[in-house]
Amino acid sequence: MFRIRFLRPPGAGAEKDFLARCIQCGQCAQVCPYDSIVLGTGFSLTRSGTPLIYPRSVPCYLCMRCPEVCPSEALRPVPMQDVKMGKADLDRSLCFVYAEDVICRVCFELCPLKGRAVIHTSGIYPVITEHCVGCGVCEYVCPKRCITTIPAWFTT
Amino acid sequence: MTKPSLKFTRRTVQIGVAAAFVAIPILNRWRIDKVYGNFLSFSAAGVPLADPLAALQVTVTGWVWPRDLWIGAAIALVLALGLGAVFCSWVCPFGLLSEWMFELGQRVLPQKYEGWKTRSNGFPLKAGIFSLGLLAVVFFFGSPVLSHLSMPGWYSRIFQMWFLQQHVSLAIGLILLVLLAEFLARNRFWCRYICPQAFLLTVAKLADPYRLQVGFHQEKCTCHKGYDPCQEACSLALNPKTLANIWETECNNCGDCVVVCKKMGQALTLGFGAAAVRSRMMEKEGNKSQASPMSGEMDRGSKALQKEK
Numbered sequence: 001m002f003r004i005r006f007l008r009p010p011g012a013g014a015e016k017d018f019l020a021r022c023i024q025c026g027q028c029a030q031v032c033p034y035d036s037i038v039l040g041t042g043f044s045l046t047r048s049g050t051p052l053i054y055p056r057s058v059p060c061y062l063c064m065r066c067p068e069v070c071p072s073e074a075l076r077p078v079p080m081q082d083v084k085m086g087k088a089d090l091d092r093s094l095c096f097v098y099a100e101d102v103i104c105r106v107c108f109e110l111c112p113l114k115g116r117a118v119i120h121t122s123g124i125y126p127v128i129t130e131h132c133v134g135c136g137v138c139e140y141v142c143p144k145r146c147i148t149t150i151p152a153w154f155t156t
Numbered sequence: 157m158t159k160p161s162l163k164f165t166r167r168t169v170q171i172g173v174a175a176a177f178v179a180i181p182i183l184n185r186w187r188i189d190k191v192y193g194n195f196l197s198f199s200a201a202g203v204p205l206a207d208p209l210a211a212l213q214v215t216v217t218g219w220v221w222p223r224d225l226w227i228g229a230a231i232a233l234v235l236a237l238g239l240g241a242v243f244c245s246w247v248c249p250f251g252l253l254s255e256w257m258f259e260l261g262q263r264v265l266p267q268k269y270e271g272w273k274t275r276s277n278g279f280p281l282k283a284g285i286f287s288l289g290l291l292a293v294v295f296f297f298g299s300p301v302l303s304h305l306s307m308p309g310w311y312s313r314i315f316q317m318w319f320l321q322q323h324v325s326l327a328i329g330l331i332l333l334v335l336l337a338e339f340l341a342r343n344r345f346w347c348r349y350i351c352p353q354a355f356l357l358t359v360a361k362l363a364d365p366y367r368l369q370v371g372f373h374q375e376k377c378t379c380h381k382g383y384d385p386c387q388e389a390c391s392l393a394l395n396p397k398t399l400a401n402i403w404e405t406e407c408n409n410c411g412d413c414v415v416v417c418k419k420m421g422q423a424l425t426l427g428f429g430a431a432a433v434r435s436r437m438m439e440k441e442g443n444k445s446q447a448s449p450m451s452g453e454m455d456r457g458s459k460a461l462q463k464e465k
Contacts, residue, residue, distance in 0.1 A: 016298070019299040020217040020218040021217070021218050022299070022300075023207075023213070023214060023225070023303055024303055024313070025197035025210075026193070026194055026313065026316045026320075027192045027193045027197065027198075029320055029321075030181065030192035030193070030316070030320065031184070031189050033187065035320070035321075039313075039316065039320070039321065041325070045301045046297055046298075046301060049303075069199065071193075071197045071204055071228060072197065072211075072214045073222040073223075
């Protein structure tokens with residue numbers, strides 16, 4: 001299945017810099033304990049073989065193992081709160097809490113940056129803050145599929 | 157017990173490496189991940205190894221010097237500096253497949269040996285592909301696309317894709333296509349004329365006159381003129397008797413000619429600095445007991461040295 005919306009692993013810089021440095025050795029995918037990272041397929045000379053994360057399949061849990069093993073500094077070790085993979089976008093018209101008055105705390109509870117990237121206003125309403133790094137966990141766990149992670153390479 | 161022949165040892169190493177790069181992604185799948193990577197860049201218990209061309213490409217595109225990548229590349233280059241392009245003949249899994257294809261070809265559709273039509277030197281073409289490719293990487297692609305020409309890279313990537321994400325890579329077709337072409341052409345053209353990954357290894361090896369290389373002791377040679385079992389045995393169709401000249405750039409120290417010569421006059425040896433070093437030593441010491449059987453080689457060695465200079 002070809003999916004167009006992918007995230008780069010944590011520690012990646014701007015897409016152009018990332019592509020200039022990634023040598024497609026696949027070490028990040030081999031050490032990823034969650035198998036979040038898959039290697040790109042297809043015929044693109046510059047993109048095939050580079051690491052991708054599809055948050056709807058397996059999100060990144062920000063364990064930060066891949067930047068440590070990257071030999072070419074395409075992924076650089078950074079603290080998990082400084083990762084720039086993208087930004088989660090919550091569609092309030094679908095969310096249990098906003099649209100259906102059902103209490104749901106899944107995105108808040110499972111966020112790797114708990115209490116920073118997703119906060120609760122008025123005690124129950126989830127709001128995604130500017131601290132969100134775009135790991136995609138909330139998108140993966142949301143029972144209503146109302147969160148979409150916008151990749152950093154898409155917005156800049 | 158007899159000592160196993162050089163070729164047997166080499167085949168064992170080659171098959172071992174080829175099998176290891178099938179096993180590594182499987183082990184990674186079981187979360188045994190002390191060893192990971194492919195032929196572009198590899199890490200074994202923290203020790204990096206890398207394709208020097210991959211490191212060079214990253215440096216010229218981003219003007220960065222990634223530490224681990226260059227340490228790995230330096231290890232590969234130092235190995236080539238001392239031992240010659242042994243990566244190609246002892247490690248590279250595509251080299252193994254290519255050699256098997258050559259041997260299969262000779263068995264199924266033998267090309268009659270008539271002193272091999274002398275084939276042109278592949279090194280300039282390889283250098284051209286290398287430099288043009290590097291220019292394209294810098295000015296056109298902006299990312300290390302020359303890695304797509306790495307056949308051992310593809311070999312290892314196929315199994316990464318297969319075992320890590322159950323994806324059957326079309327690169328299998330690419331490798332088979334090249335092998336088929338080599339079967340028909342019977343000249344191992346990828347290794348000799350194209351593979352830009354081997355270019356830097358060759359340059360490194362040429363920088364060291366004391367490297368491991370094939371030496372030829374002319375006075376021991378028992379084969380009559382025009383009969384060259386050593387060249388017949390060479391899958392790259394080089395003539396070991398003239399290795400002091402330009403052919404030597406392409407020799408990757410596989411030792412097949414030495415193995416064949418062992419049953420003949422034992423005129424070929426694999427040694428460090430082979431011709432050049434020994435002749436120089438003899439000039440200094442004037443050792444008579446060694447000087448006589450090696451006089452032929454001494455001339456060759458000093459001539460080769462003069463040529464290099």
